[in-house]
Ligand SMILES: Cc1cc2nc3c(=O)[nH]c(=O)nc-3n(C[C@H](O)[C@H](O)[C@H](O)COP(=O)(O)OP(=O)(O)OC[C@H]3O[C@@H](n4cnc5c(N)ncnc54)[C@H](O)[C@@H]3O)c2cc1C
Ligand code: SF4
Ligand code: SF4
């Protein structure tokens with residue numbers, strides 16, 4: 187079974203022989219590291235595990251999430267510490283989205299030279315350059331959707347010649363979209379008001395007053411919508 | 413890629429599909445549910461559990477792995493720490509940078525408290541970040557908090573603390589509104605109506621989501637807000653012990669820098685424990701969906717100061733963890749996959765359980781199919797799984813549904829060359845959630861004065877079984893409540909001298925009860941070798 191095959195990888199320059207079935211992250215542990223950095227969810231959600239690698243014979247440096255990438259024979263890798271990124275402070279309640287919002291907080295996005303390095307590096311296959319282009323044009327909602335699956339790993343920012351912190355700019359676009367651009371939810375507003383006005387107190391108290399047998403009966407016969 | 417053998421077996425799924433589509437498999441009767449749980453659920457047999465020999469819950473049943481940590485010694489046992497040298501002096505110390513911690517910190521800060529968040533990994537590298545499916549709240553016109561309450565109680569086998577369950581459901585709509593107002597992008601119709609779905613055990617469609625990045629979206633927005641408010645965050649700085657003052661009230665903690673191993677003393681007027689779950693203890697050898705730092709530290713440290721544990725012996729095994737490929741073994745296959753219509757099938761391509769039973773029942777049925785009935789599909793690593801017929805989703809809701817509604821799932825499998833739109837996936841239960849924890853009241857307070865608990869390390873809200881979507885809800889509801897209460901309370905608090913006499917007493921207690929252990933706890937991080945020593 188190919189799962190058992192052993193291969194050589196180079197962790198921080200040193201050679202280790204590890205099973206080929208492991209992820210980059212697992213291979214470090216197999217080698218004997220106990221990870222204290224560069225490891226969080228182990229499932230591709232938190233972006234903690236950005237790793238730079240190169241495979242012997244290939245000149246290109248690649249970046250990947252260590253928990254989502256299998257080791258390859260002759261792989262040289264090293265973990266990337268979280269990439270320092272610009273994060274201006276703002277109070278989301280104090281401004282509405284306007285054409286100049288991005289220019290105010292992230293003026294550097296207008297220095298993009300269209301090199302596409304950000305997109306090429308993104309482990310989530312996002313069109314990063316495109317979402318920055320949307321941000322430049324004040325198209326916050328488009329930027330929000332295009333960037334939605336971002337795990338804030340910082341790989342894009344580590345490669346950008348213009349010094350852009352893509353994931354933070356996109357986060358601002360998403361927050362503006364969620365708060366201001368998408369219509370308000372009527373039924374939510376209503377329910378919050380009803381509860382605050384005490385309209386649901388009685389029905390809750392009533393059901394809280396039931397003993398377990400009565401609750402069971404109610405539960406087992408409750409109507410369930412399709 | 414599937415092995416040739418698996419590819420062959422998956423053909424059975426395709427063969428039976430036309431007979432299954434559009435036909436609902438019957439739900440189990442209440443008696444059948446009890447039967448399958450008793451026979452198969454890991455919590456329902458005594459194997460894997462021990463009884464505590466000391467402390468507030470002496471005599472209580474806990475999983476072996478947790479019990480060993482509760483009966484281990486403090487990491488401070490041989491340390492001389494000068495408690496007069498205070499490194500951080502704050503009003504509210506929040507331990508843990510997940511959703512509950514962030515919500516608590518924001519509210520406490522809003523009340524004017526000086527807040528410090530300290531966290532084991534990076535801020536936000538937490539179970540919250542990984543939640544995919546969604547968050548419940550009864551805010552639709554055909555729904556109500558009372559209906560939500562009944563579902564919560566039924567799901568929890570009527571063991572939930574009623575006051576906590578009712579607080580959860582009553583605060584739910586305002587929790588969603590709070591998040592929405594912070595800018596969380598919930599899935600909505602064009603007119604602003606929330607798109608809501610069913611989860612296992614819900615009587616109304618009340619699961620709100622943000623694609624299958626629900627937790628990530630909530631977490632990154634709250635994290636951004638904590639940064640905007642300039643709340644101080646210490647990353648890679650786990651707490652290793654709580655501190656009390658000479659009156660026995662919570663008054664701070666000792667933290668340890670993961671890199672330098674230096675210890676620091678925090679003095680705080682109130683302490684909010686929000687350290688999350690325990691999946692990385694791998695109870696009974698199960699794989700887990702949890703993040704790397706989910707090692708029950710909060711339970712251990714809380715127990716050491718005398719806070720009471722509730723339902724610590726009930727664990728949630730999510731019915732659908734990844735059984736194959738091995739690189740992501742145990743990772744979560746969100747319940748949303750089943751909400752959208754994917755059904756579990758055995759080796760013969762037959763459905764054997766309704767796809768949206770409560771999680772404990774669904775997981776037990778899968779374990780029975782594999783381990784008792786011998787109808788599981790073997791995986792190359794020697795385990796078993798059952799099919800989850802994901803292509804059904806596209807047949808029911810149209811092509812493109814998976815890409816739109818389950819982008820994270822699709823991406824995770826594609827990285828290992830499996831296309832869940834075209835082929836079914838293999839699943840087996842995974843250790844997912846700690847149903848119990850440190851007992852709280854409706855403001856998150858424990859019996860130890862000035863010690864609050866919020867989120868997954870709190871106990872009582874969900875009784876012995878939590879429904880999908882009620883955990884993201886509870887971290888917001890009780891995180892906020894703890895933050896507000898602590899943020900109002902600290903003003904009247906005068907701290908006496910700091911001590912760790914309670915640690916000494918704890919060690920004495922262990923000795924008096926003849927507990928011997930060479931271990932130290934909390935665990936902080938698990939050690940993995942991936943079979944190196946074999
Ligand atoms: C894969 C997955 C999917 C899920 N899906 C859903 C879902 O769809 N809906 C739902 O409602 N629930 C879901 N859940 C459950 C839910 O996400 C969690 O229960 C919830 O987010 C827990 O939040 P928390 O803030 O209590 O803990 P966490 O978010 O786990 O945060 C705990 C924090 O405490 C820190 N910490 C731990 N120990 C220490 C220490 N000693 N010192 C300092 N800091 C410490 C950690 O580093 C972390 O920052 C899911 C869980 C998982 C794992
Ligand atoms: S957009 Fe940037 S930060 Fe986000 S996932 Fe892609 S590379 Fe990582
Ligand atoms: S890397 Fe920077 S400069 Fe290059 S395309 Fe992306 S945003 Fe523009």
Ligand code: FES
Nearest residue numbers: 226227228233253
């Ligand atoms: S550890 Fe979270 S993305 Fe890899």
